[in-house]
Amino acid sequence: MNIIYLIIHILFAIGMFLSLKIINSKNVNKFQAITINYIIAFIMTSITYDKPVLDAFGTMTQPLLISSLWVGFLFILSFILMSFSTVNAGIGITTALNKMAVVIPVLVGVFYLGQRDNIILKTTGIFLAIISFILILFKENESRIKLKSLLLPLSVFLVSGLIDTSMEVVNHKFVNTGNPQELFLMGIFATAALLGVGTVIYDLMINRSHMKLNFKPILWGSVMGVFNFLVSKMILVNVGLMGGSVVFPVHNASVVMLTALAGVFFFKEHFTKKQWIGVVVAIVSVLMIAVTI
Secondary structure (H helix, E strand, O other): OHHHHHHHHHHHHHHHHHHHHHHHHOOOOHHHHHHHHHHHHHHHHHHHOOOOHHHHHHOOOHHHHHHHHHHHHHHHHHHHHHHHHHHHHOHHHHHHHHHHOOHHHHHHHHHOOOOOOOHHHHHHHHHHHHHHHHHHHOOHHHOOOOHHHHHHHHHHHHHHHHHHHHHHHHHHHOHHHOOOHHHHHHHHHHHHHHHHHHHHHHHHHHOHHHHOOOHHHHHHHHHHHHHHHHHHHHHHHHHHHHOHHHHHHHHHHHHHHHHHHHHHHHOOOOOOHHHHHHHHHHHHHHHHHHOOO
8 A cells, every 4th residue: 555655646746846847948937836836735735624724723733833834944945945056056966966865864764763674775775766866867067067056956955855854753753643734734835835925026026027917827836736735745644654764765766767758758858878877777776665665
């Protein structure tokens, strides 16, 4: 049953990643789309919870509230850092370091949460996953990046790792001990949405042309928001069942591999021999970690 949950999780994650890819390719205002995404994710979470929103927030414990605010802040910070890093350092190295951040929650899972079952298989699979990220995502023309420009992708690496780690630790400490998952997610999405509104206002202040009403950010932000809710829900479910040392590497390697293939077949992107090798390595890494479930 665990493997079915993991497959569903991966399918939702691919939907979310492709939504973001479409937002980038169609020149959609990212600040508006991302904010709409969090608003829709919050609405979806509220619908699935059995209490009115105000009553729900009234029942949140202080640790859960602080955790929700923290993760919501990290969500928006990650988006801002990835936007600037993509422009200054390139999309390949930014996405690669974003996915390589999986080592942070894995180390926390092994050494803090005691997820040491099949440690050799897991470690080898994670190592291969990182190799696959480099092969698939890292571009030749990004190999001469200045040290100063590396600070942004390294920040992406740190914040992405903190998000996954925080999700798992909070799920382990507070959510699995009686607090509903929807309550935690509502706090995250509400925080991210409010901060997102701030980024939209800032964007409008410096780019007056963005004040023109456009349907695209609403459409694609809404699509992404639905997938964001589903992915976040499945992350909490799956880390509770299998642990982050299994879920995050399989998630990241599968999403990178399958969205890269989608880029080849649906977006007419060109693949080098190195990238095809990366796809094979990703498949091996996913299989090695999956057999530990």
